[in-house]
Structures are given as structure tokens and as C-alpha cells.
Amino acid sequence: xxxxxxxxxxxxxxxxxxxxxxxxxxxxxxxxxxxxxxxxxxxxxxxxxxxxxxxxxxxxxxxxxxxxxxxxxxxxxxxxxxxxxxxxxxxxxxxxxxxxxxxxxxxxxxxxxxxxxxxxxxxxxxxxxxxxxxxxxxxxxxxxxxxxxxxxxxxxxxxxxxxxxxxxxxxxxxxxxxxxxxxxxxxxxxxxxxxxxxxxxxxxxxxxxxxxxxxxxxxxxxxxxxx
Amino acid sequence: xxxxxxxxxxxxxxxxxxxxxxxxxxxxxxxxxxxxxxxxxxxxxxxxxxxxxxxxxxxxxxxxxxxxxxxxxxxxxxxxxxxxxxxxxxxxxxxxxxxxxxxxxxxxxxxxxxxxxxxxxxxxxxxxxxxxxxxxxxxxxxxxxxxxxxxxxxxxxxxxxxxxxxxxxxxxxxxxxxxxxxxxxxxxxxxxxxxxxxxxxxxxxxxxxxxxxxxxxxxxxxxxxxxxxxxxxxxxxxxxxxxxxxxxxxxxxxxxxxxxxxxxxxxxxxxxxxxxxxxxxxxxxxxxxxxxxxxxxxxxxxxxxxxxxxxxxxxxxxxxxxxxxxxxxxxxxxxxxxxxxxxxxxxxxxxxxxxxxxxxxxxxxxxxxxxxxxxxxxxxxxxxxxxxxxxxxxxxxxxxxxxxxxxxxxxxxxxxxxxxxxxxxxxxxxxxxxxxxxxxxxxxxxxxxxxxxxxxxxxxxxxxxxxxxxxx
Numbered sequence: 001x002x003x004x005x006x007x008x009x010x011x012x013x014x015x016x017x018x019x020x021x022x023x024x025x026x027x028x029x030x031x032x033x034x035x036x037x038x039x040x041x042x043x044x045x046x047x048x049x050x051x052x053x054x055x056x057x058x059x060x061x062x063x064x065x066x067x068x069x070x071x072x073x074x075x076x077x078x079x080x081x082x083x084x085x086x087x088x089x090x091x092x093x094x095x096x097x098x099x100x101x102x103x104x105x106x107x108x109x110x111x112x113x114x115x116x117x118x119x120x121x122x123x124x125x126x127x128x129x130x131x132x133x134x135x136x137x138x139x140x141x142x143x144x145x146x147x148x149x150x151x152x153x154x155x156x157x158x159x160x161x162x163x164x165x166x167x168x169x170x171x172x173x174x175x176x177x178x179x180x181x182x183x184x185x186x187x188x189x190x191x192x193x194x195x196x197x198x199x200x201x202x203x204x205x206x207x208x209x210x211x212x213x214x215x216x217x218x219x220x221x222x223x224x225x226x227x
Numbered sequence: 228x229x230x231x232x233x234x235x236x237x238x239x240x241x242x243x244x245x246x247x248x249x250x251x252x253x254x255x256x257x258x259x260x261x262x263x264x265x266x267x268x269x270x271x272x273x274x275x276x277x278x279x280x281x282x283x284x285x286x287x288x289x290x291x292x293x294x295x296x297x298x299x300x301x302x303x304x305x306x307x308x309x310x311x312x313x314x315x316x317x318x319x320x321x322x323x324x325x326x327x328x329x330x331x332x333x334x335x336x337x338x339x340x341x342x343x344x345x346x347x348x349x350x351x352x353x354x355x356x357x358x359x360x361x362x363x364x365x366x367x368x369x370x371x372x373x374x375x376x377x378x379x380x381x382x383x384x385x386x387x388x389x390x391x392x393x394x395x396x397x398x399x400x401x402x403x404x405x406x407x408x409x410x411x412x413x414x415x416x417x418x419x420x421x422x423x424x425x426x427x428x429x430x431x432x433x434x435x436x437x438x439x440x441x442x443x444x445x446x447x448x449x450x451x452x453x454x455x456x457x458x459x460x461x462x463x464x465x466x467x468x469x470x471x472x473x474x475x476x477x478x479x480x481x482x483x484x485x486x487x488x489x490x491x492x493x494x495x496x497x498x499x500x501x502x503x504x505x506x507x508x509x510x511x512x513x514x515x516x517x518x519x520x521x522x523x524x525x526x527x528x529x530x531x532x533x534x535x536x537x538x539x540x541x542x543x544x545x546x547x548x549x550x551x552x553x554x555x556x557x558x559x560x561x562x563x564x565x566x567x568x569x570x571x572x573x574x575x576x577x578x579x580x581x582x583x584x585x586x587x588x589x590x591x592x593x594x595x596x597x598x599x600x601x602x603x604x605x606x607x608x609x610x611x612x613x614x615x616x617x618x619x620x621x622x623x624x625x626x627x628x629x630x631x632x633x634x635x636x637x638x639x640x641x642x643x644x645x646x647x648x649x650x651x652x653x654x655x656x657x658x659x660x661x662x663x664x665x666x667x668x669x670x671x672x673x674x675x676x677x678x679x680x681x682x683x684x685x686x687x688x689x690x691x692x693x694x695x696x697x698x699x
Contacts, residue, residue: 102513187583187584187587188549189510189514191549198552216507217505217507217509218506
């Protein structure tokens with residue numbers, strides 16, 4: 001999978017490149033709108049990550065020109081603006097998704113995956129990891145054959161963590177995707193922490209091998225315990 | 228014209244007075260003159276009618292068949308009598324010698340009456356035609372009298388009027404200008420003083436000479452505006468200072484944690500921990516900046532409200548449900564109760580933010596095993612939501628300040644809890660944007676009640692709350 005990253009701030013560009021390469025994407029960097037435009041129109045990419053504010057030609061200009069020329073590649077716009085009307089103008093210009101700076105990196109990779117997966121089949125009706133089984137149709141959870149009762153919220157939380165197993169999910173992602181909380185300013189980080197703690201109590205406390213892990217400063221992850 | 232309107236108010240006022248006065252005087256003068264002229268004419272006509280009767284008695288036909296006028300007393304005959312006598316068939320029978328051969332118009336057409344005319348030499352005359360009989364002979368007697376005297380008197384009067392008029396206008400103009408200048412002088416001094424008031428000297432006020440008059444009113448309004456400006460400047464100044472302070476705290480943490488870590492050496496886990504700790508502070512910064520952005524957009528009135536009917540109890544239950552786990556963790560009892568029929572018209576997301584912030588606050592400040600009540604009801608036509616905590620209460624001196632941005636009762640503790648210090652400010656804005664307000668009710672008992680009042684939405688009347696959507 002080839003990703004073009006158009007970002008002028010060198011530190012952010014480098015972090016994006018390294019982070020995406022760590023996820024096994026092939027990353028090409030462009031530092032200006034002109035370079036980005038040239039690369040996007042001369043080579044084939046599976047996805048473009050485009051900064052809105054660029055020196056010279058700004059991201060939206062580049063994007064709308066590319067779209068007018070019939071480019072179909074999905075585009076994720078990064079922006080420091082988050083007023084609703086600005087978001088709308090980004091989507092009008094042909095962006096498939098946008099991410100407001102500063103963003104959590106796991107959020108970026110989640111969006112990238114979602115855009116690349118777009119149109120393809122949804123995840124399986126069941127998830128499993130290390131003896132934990134989650135039946136998304138019957139809405140039951142068992143670990144090593146023992147049935148675990150979860151509240152609706154805990155179930156959705158676990159489902160989201162399992163869909164992203166092996167990867168870190170941030171509190172912002174949980175707030176938006178599990179709690180459907182659109183306002184970033186609403187104080188529910190504590191709420192999320194409590195729910196994660198309860199979930200952990202139910203699925204990890206009785207077992208030797210822990211599945212739910214806190215990644216300090218970033219969020220949570222579900223992965224098989226390293227022995 | 229536009230140049231005229233750009234002149235000073237006193238010039239404009241004076242010009243207005245003067246033109247109004249001139250118009251009034253002209254009208255008055257014209258009316259008076261016309262009336263005077265008509266009176267003079269009536270007098271002339273009356274004399275003429277009497278004269279013609281006198282003349283008729285003096286007419287006779289001589290032995291030669293010619294019409295003669297009997298001589299009369301000369302003292303009665305001033306200025307000469309202009310007399311013609313015509314036969315019915317239109318031939319001139321007599322013409323007085325005073326006419327010097329001038330004629331008094333064409334042959335009579337059989338009409339009686341008085342009319343004005345001008346002789347060939349330009350003399351204005353009044354002419355009377357009358358049917359008469361000399362003996363048995365029908366004739367037309369035509370007598371004229373010069374109007375020269377009349378016009379002379381008329382023009383004398385007009386000239387007196389037209390000398391007086393400009394004098395009067397000039398007097399009124401000068402006085403008017405002086406009066407206007409005097410009346411507007413406080414305005415000049417107010418303007419000069421206002422010019423000296425800058426952002427740095429907002430505490431100064433205008434001097435008001437007479438608070439009762441219009442200028443005094445203007446001065447009061449300006450002073451009130453200045454007071455509001457001063458307050459908002461002060462708020463802004465404090466807000467900027469507080470925001471910088473709030474931003475500095477996590478920045479300091481990031482910096483010192485990073486610097487210390489670089490000086491020491493440790494294993495991967497140590498560095499992971501350091502980076503994690505730094506990221507925690509970054510999250511705090513991010514949340515703070517998000518809240519600040521929300522506030523600044525709210526201040527600028529750039530958050531559009533998407534209004535719909537919102538059942539309040541429903542919203543309260545939803546908000547409490549979101550935070551219920553926090554209360555459970557502290558073994559608190561969070562109760563939501565009230566009238567399910569109460570509804571408001573508003574933006575659900577924004578109203579929810581207000582409620583979530585208030586309930587979050589209540590959970591935070593109530594002790595373990597404490598009780599928190601959320602009550603929905605209506606009062607005086609308002610929809611009311613009360614959030615009652617069982618915390619230590621708020622000392623009276625702090626009560627007016629709790630809605631201020633970054634205001635914290637217990638600074639260290641609140642920041643530890645992850646609060647931004649903006650929760651109540653955001654709640655206050657959210658309610659204010661819907662035309663409501665939040666009251667703080669702290670009795671003698673421990674705990675406080677935050678009471679949201681919003682205009683009630685009633686479907687029958689379809690009343691829409693006043694559009695007071697933006698706090699400025």
C-alpha cells in the first residue's frame with residue numbers, strides 16, 4: 001500500500017512517515033503543495049494524507065484541482081481548523097475524511113485503515129483473542145469457556161478494542177466511536193477510564209494472562225500477553 | 228447638498244432655522260400684501276361706484292343732441308375723472324377731456340361691472356361700466372379711476388416688509404447659531420475627553436453637566452459603554468493571563484520531565500514511562516486548547532444552534548447516565564427525577580454539554596456515599612433543572628466567581644481531576660445561548676444547587692423562546 005504524505009512541518013512529516021512505515025505502508029513525502037500535486041498526478045497512490053495549510057498552494061486547492069482531473073484516490077485532510085464550516089469546505093473540496101490537529105497517532109492509523117478498507121467487507125461476526133471469544137451476533141462473551149456478562153457499553157467497548165486488537169486506541173477514538181460524543185470538550189475521559197477498569201475487572205482479573213493494557217499517555221490496547 | 232449636510236450640527240441647525248423662518252416670513256408677507264391690495268381695491272371700487280352714481284346725475288343731453296356733463300365742484304374732483312359715455316349701438320357719445328384722447332378699451336359689450344385695465348400709456352385703472360338712461364336714451368356710462376395711488380401705497384408696504392425681513396432673518400440666524408453653539412458646547416468637551424480615553428485609560432469617564440438633558444443621557448450611555456468595555460477588557464486581560472498560566476503548567480511538566488529523563492539513563496520501560504507522562508500532559512494541553520476554542524467561538528457567536536424540541540427529563544437522564552459510572556465509583560447515589568412533560572426548544576448537544584458539566588462537577592465535589600439529585604420541573608413559565616450536590620458548599624465570597632473562566636475553589640485538586648477550569652463557564656454560555664441562566668443556590672446546608680432556567684417550550688402555543696442566542 002502506497003501512501004503520499006503532503007505535510008510541510010518537518011517534525012510532523014517525519015513522525016507520520018515513520019509511524020505509517022511501522023504499520024507497513026510505503027510512504028512518500030512531499031513538503032509543499034506543488035510537490036504534492038506533482039507526485040499525486042504523476043504516480044499512483046492508494047491514499048493521500050494532505051495537510052490543509054501548506055506554503056504556496058494550500059491543501060484544499062491542490063485537492064480540488066486533483067479531483068477536477070478525475071483523481072479517485074481517497075484523501076485524508078489534516079487541519080488545525082475545526083470550525084464546522086471549515087470542515088464542510090474541506091469535504092466539499094473532495095476530502096474523504098479529515099483529522100483535526102493535534103491528533104493522536106492511533107487515530108490517524110485507524111482513519112487510514114478505514115479509508116483503505118472502504119467498500120470492502122466488514123469484519124467477521126465474531127472476534128477472538130487468546131481464549132477470549134466474542135460473538136457479535138449473539139452478543140455473548142466467553143473466556144476459556146466461562147461466560148462473561150457485560151453491560152451494553154462494556155460490550156461495545158470490548159468490540160471496538162478487539163476490532164483494533166494489537167493496536168492502540170486513544171480516548172478520543174473511544175469517545176467518538178463508542179460513546180458517539182462529538183464534542184471534544186465534553187469531559188468524559190474519566191468515564192472512559194472507569195469503563196475500561198470495569199471491563200478489565202471482568203475479563204482479566206480471574207486470569208493469569210492479561211489482555212487489556214494501558215499505554216500511558218496514549219490510550220488502551222488489547223493484545224495477547226507477552227510471556 | 229451633501230457638502231451642506233457634512234457641516235457642523237450648529238451650522239445645519241442655524242441654516243434650518245433661517246430657511247424655515249424665511250419661508251414663514253415670505254408666506255406671511257405675501258399673504259399680508261395680497262390682503263392689503265385687495266382692501267385697497269375694494270376701497271377704490273366703492274368710491275368708483277359712488278362716483279359713477281354721481282356722474283350719472285350730472286349727465287344730460289344738450290340741445291345739439293350731444294351728451295354733456297354738468298360742471299361740478301372742482302374740490303370733489305381730484306385727479307380728474309376719466310369718463311366715457313357710449314350709446315347702446317357702440318358709438319362713443321362722450322369722452323372726458325382728462326383722458327387726453329386715450330381710450331378706455333373697446334366698445335362696451337353690454338355687461339355691467341368693475342374691472343381692471345391698463346391704458347395705452349401704461350396707467351393702471353379700475354373701470355366701471357353701467358347701463359344708464361339719459362332721458363329716454365339708453366347709454367353705457369364708463370367711468371375709470373387711476374390705480375397709481377393704490378399701487379404706490381402697496382409698494383411702500385412691500386418695501387417696508389422686504390427691508391424688515393432680512394433684518395429679522397439675520398437676527399434670528401445669529402442668535403440661533405449662538406444658542407446652538409452654547410447648547411452643543413458640552414458635546415465638544417465630551418468628544419475631546421472621549422478622544423483621550425484609550426484602552427489603557429478605560430477607567431476614565433466623561434463629565435456630565437446636566438444628567439437630565441439629552442446630552443447628559445448621551446454621556447451616561449457612553450459612560451456605561453465605557454464601563455462595560457472596561458469590564459470586558461479586564462476579563463480579557465485576566466483570561467489571557469489565566470490561559471497562559473494554564474498552558475504553562477503542562478508545558479513546564481513536559482519540559483522538566485523530558486530534561487530530567489535525558490540527564491538520567493534508564494531502560495526502555497523507563498523511557499516509555501517518560502514519554503507516556505509527557506503525552507499525558509500533551510492530552511491535557513489539547514483538551515485545554517479545545518475548550519478555549521469552544522469558548523472563543525462561543526464568544527464570537529460562531530456556534531450555530533440547531534434548535535429542536537428537547538424533553539428536559541430525557542436529556543437529564545441521558546447526561547446523568549453518561550456520568551453514572553463516576554458516581555458509582557465513589558458509591559454516590561445519583562438520582563434523576565421530575566416532570567417528563569417539560570420541554571425546551573434548543574440545541575440538544577449544547578444543552579447536554581451544560582448538564583454534563585454541572586453533573587460532572589457535582590460528582591467531583593460530593594464526598595463518597597454522597598447524594599446527587601437532578602430534578603426537572605417548571606416554575607414561572609421556565610423549564611428548571613436543578614443539580615444538587617452534597618459537597619462542602621461554596622463560601623459566599625466565591626459564589627459570584629465560580630462561572631468565571633479558570634476560576635477554581637481548590638486549584639491543585641481540580642487540576643488533578645483533569646478539569647480545565649472552564650466547565651462551568653461553558654455551561655453558563657450554553658444556557659445563556661438559549662436565553663436562559665444558571666442560578667447558584669447555596670443554603671445553610673452543605674452542598675449547593677445549580678439551577679438552570681430555560682424558556683419553556685409548549686407545543687400548544689408554539690411559543691419560541693426569545694432569540695438571545697449569543698453572548699457577546
